[in-house]
Amino acid sequence: MDQGLARRWLGTALAQARAGLAEGGIPIGAALYGADGTLLGQGNNRRVQDGDPSLHAETAAFRAAGRQRSYRGTTMVTTLSPCWYCSGLVRQFGIGRVVIGEAVTFSGGHEWLAEHGVEIVLLDDPECVALMRDFVARHPDLWNEDIGE
Amino acid sequence: MDQGLARRWLGTALAQARAGLAEGGIPIGAALYGADGTLLGQGNNRRVQDGDPSLHAETAAFRAAGRQRSYRGTTMVTTLSPCWYCSGLVRQFGIGRVVIGEAVTFSGGHEWLAEHGVEIVLLDDPECVALMRDFVARHPDLWNEDIGE
Numbered sequence: 001m002d003q004g005l006a007r008r009w010l011g012t013a014l015a016q017a018r019a020g021l022a023e024g025g026i027p028i029g030a031a032l033y034g035a036d037g038t039l040l041g042q043g044n045n046r047r048v049q050d051g052d053p054s055l056h057a058e059t060a061a062f063r064a065a066g067r068q069r070s071y072r073g074t075t076m077v078t079t080l081s082p083c084w085y086c087s088g089l090v091r092q093f094g095i096g097r098v099v100i101g102e103a104v105t106f107s108g109g110h111e112w113l114a115e116h117g118v119e120i121v122l123l124d125d126p127e128c129v130a131l132m133r134d135f136v137a138r139h140p141d142l143w144n145e146d147i148g149e
Numbered sequence: 150m151d152q153g154l155a156r157r158w159l160g161t162a163l164a165q166a167r168a169g170l171a172e173g174g175i176p177i178g179a180a181l182y183g184a185d186g187t188l189l190g191q192g193n194n195r196r197v198q199d200g201d202p203s204l205h206a207e208t209a210a211f212r213a214a215g216r217q218r219s220y221r222g223t224t225m226v227t228t229l230s231p232c233w234y235c236s237g238l239v240r241q242f243g244i245g246r247v248v249i250g251e252a253v254t255f256s257g258g259h260e261w262l263a264e265h266g267v268e269i270v271l272l273d274d275p276e277c278v279a280l281m282r283d284f285v286a287r288h289p290d291l292w293n294e295d296i297g298e
Binding site for chain 2: 047051052053054055059060062063065066067068069070071083084085086087088089091092093094109145147148149
């Protein structure tokens, strides 16, 4: 896909990550875009703010998008490589593409998704890396809880 | 594991599935049990009732259990073989065992989970099969939407 568009969409997810951090949360954000470029939903990790372990950034964005008859042609944009839970979401619902801010601080299931036909756009964004690196250094307990380690 | 215990735990998930059906929802229920046999959370599919596509039965039970520091030794009990989304949840959080009511009407990621060290107890329960078979026959549209097909 066009890298400029991918970076603009990543900006939406990054704004969500920053908003989560400002609330004391884990700074991961995501957005789901439709095939026509419409923003269907966006969200951030809600473990700390809502005490809800089921809302990773990707599942929060998916939830915010509400019921959709099909995810054909949609793109999940996330500041961080999706964990198995969120990778499973992408595969089950046939989300066609995942734009990822970074996979340096955590590498999830994006290679598995690529093997199953999902287009992966990995951006290696320095702000995404810095957000997670700083957070994990300050709150390793929260981060390990969030990924079940 | 003890088959009597597995069937008793499946009863909790089945009660959730029946409750979901009574509300007009997709009749899939789940429960998360702790290593000591404590019921940590239970729930059912919320697509119809809450308009929430992110709450499959397993993720609803996981959510209801709230934040847990570790899922070591826990068991996810579900009336139906877990889809990729819910299988990813189990793998990511290190849930050790999955008790499954049936995998006849839908076969998800339980073999993948077994390959990755998760204990799978498949019960082939006739009531679970009947609930799904009847529902899918009456509402194929809802069921296909719920699994992204």
